[in-house]
Amino acid sequence: xxxxxxxxxxxxxxxxxxxxxxxxxxxxxxxxxxxxxxxxxxxxxxxxxxxxxxxxxxxxxxxxxxxxxxxxxxxxxxxxxxxxxxxxxxxxxxxxxxxxxxxxxxxxxxxxxxxxxxxxxxxxxxxxxxxxxxxxxxxxxxxxxxxxxxxxxxxxxxxxxxxxxxxxxxxxxxxxxxxxxxxxxxxxxxxxxxxxxxxxxxxxxxxxxxxxxxxxxxxxxxxxxxxxxxxxxxxxxxxxxxxxxxxxxxxxxxxxxxxxxxxxxxxxxxxxxxxxxxxxxxxxxxxxxxxxxxxxxxxxxxxxxxxxxx
Numbered sequence: 001x002x003x004x005x006x007x008x009x010x011x012x013x014x015x016x017x018x019x020x021x022x023x024x025x026x027x028x029x030x031x032x033x034x035x036x037x038x039x040x041x042x043x044x045x046x047x048x049x050x051x052x053x054x055x056x057x058x059x060x061x062x063x064x065x066x067x068x069x070x071x072x073x074x075x076x077x078x079x080x081x082x083x084x085x086x087x088x089x090x091x092x093x094x095x096x097x098x099x100x101x102x103x104x105x106x107x108x109x110x111x112x113x114x115x116x117x118x119x120x121x122x123x124x125x126x127x128x129x130x131x132x133x134x135x136x137x138x139x140x141x142x143x144x145x146x147x148x149x150x151x152x153x154x155x156x157x158x159x160x161x162x163x164x165x166x167x168x169x170x171x172x173x174x175x176x177x178x179x180x181x182x183x184x185x186x187x188x189x190x191x192x193x194x195x196x197x198x199x200x201x202x203x204x205x206x207x208x209x210x211x212x213x214x215x216x217x218x219x220x221x222x223x224x225x226x227x228x229x230x231x232x233x234x235x236x237x238x239x240x241x242x243x244x245x246x247x248x249x250x251x252x253x254x255x256x257x258x259x260x261x262x263x264x265x266x267x268x269x270x271x272x273x274x275x276x277x278x279x280x281x282x283x284x285x286x287x288x289x290x291x292x293x294x295x296x297x298x299x300x301x302x303x304x305x306x307x308x309x310x
Contacts (some may be wrong), residue, residue: 002122004264005270011288015125015162017064018178027136035271037141038065040261041102043097043100044092044101044182045073045098045101045182045183045186046094046098046189047140047186047189047214049093049094049181050094050186050190051057051190052090052101053087053090053094054168054171054187054190056083056084056086056087056090057084057087057129058167059079059083060079060080060083060084060087060129061129061132061133061167062077062133062157062167063079063080064076065154065157065158066138066157066158067079067083071101079178081165081250084126088122088125088126091122091125091148092118092119092122093116093182094183095121095122096114096115096118096310097165098116098180098183099114099118099180100110100114101182104293113280115262120122121178121179121180125174125178126177128174132170132171132174132194132296134179135170135207136163136166136170138171138207138208138209139155139163139166139207139209140141140154140156140157140160141207141208142209142210142228143156143160143162143163143210143212144156144157144229144270146210146212146230147210147212148225148295152219158197160210161194161195161197161211161213161214161215162193162195162197162210162213162214164191164194164203165191165195165197165211165214166189166205166209166211166301167191168188168199168203169188169191169199169203171184171187171203172184172187172201173189173190173201173202173203173204173205175187175201176201176202181201181202181299184201185200185201186281187201188200191221195214195215196214196215196216196217197211197214197215197217198218199217200217200219200220200221200223201221202221202222203219203220203222203223203225203237204223204224204225205219205222205255205261206225206226206227206228206229206262207227207228208227208228208229209227209228209230209252210229210230210231211231211232212230212231212232212233213232213268214233215233215234216233216234216235217231217233217234217235217236218235218236218237218238219237219257220237220238220239220256220257221253222254222255222256222257222259222275223237223257223259223260224257224258224259224260225237225259225260226260226261226262226263226264226280227262227263228239228243228262229260229262229263229264229265229266230264230265230266231266232263232266232267232268232286233264233268233269234268234269235267235268235269235270236270236271236272236273237257237258237260237270237272237274238257238271238273239256239257239265239273239274240256240273240274240291241256241274243256243297253288255272255275256275256278257275258272258274258275258276258278259275259277259278260272260278261277261278261279261280261281261282261296262280262281263280263281264278264279264280264282264284265282265283265284266278266284267283267284267285267286268287269286269287270284270285270287270288270289270290271288271289272284272290272291273289273290273291274291276293276294277293277294278290278291278293278294278298279293279294279295279296279297279298280297281296281297281305282294282296282297282298282299282300283298283300284300285298285299285300285301285302286302287302288300288301
């Protein structure tokens, strides 16, 4: 039996209505942003170019491990120079976009030489790269010394999420200090998506920092971490509360995250909230919830923490 031919369906998505409604929503959003100085137009830094810059900087900092697989030591300096030159030119363009964007958001109509300012920022950043590499060496060494499962420092660089997160953070922190926080935040979020470790670029972290395993670690913007500190997975260094201004808006930039002094260890699942100080060489046990300062040499477990709360 022959099947009767059916006419081909012509889908009708009613796109005119959908497009019109989306246009109205965009218009309302932009008008709201303009009133509150919350957005600054179309041109701004982009994750794609920043990711390429980060890949280049990783290779330039660790050429024989994170650079191209066919690189030889005799051409190492040439590779580093060429890679840095390209990456810094690309970074200059992204910094220029952020400076112009920030100026528009702030309603600053004065004429400024943004290209020259961007050049000075990137040149200062470039000068800091040897110091960044030295700090990262201490982080890699801390990971190797702190993990009995590690077979070599090369394994740390190639495999450990904590090392990846710290390469991004050390670079992002330099840019954050140079007043390009959006680029810095993009860099930190690249690492967050790759490793599960969320470190705000504003956080200040001393030498020899080791995040073991790392998934779920959160370190807030105003956290201050000393030297030779070790954190395990799912540790939170967060804010206890957010201060609001008279208009009800959150006050930004206030110190609200913990201070960890030298040689502190925080075990898996611990949550430390507010501007508290954890004294040097203290040990914070797994799953502890802590909102008070503790003196140097403290050992805080779930049991004694809950006992003191009662």
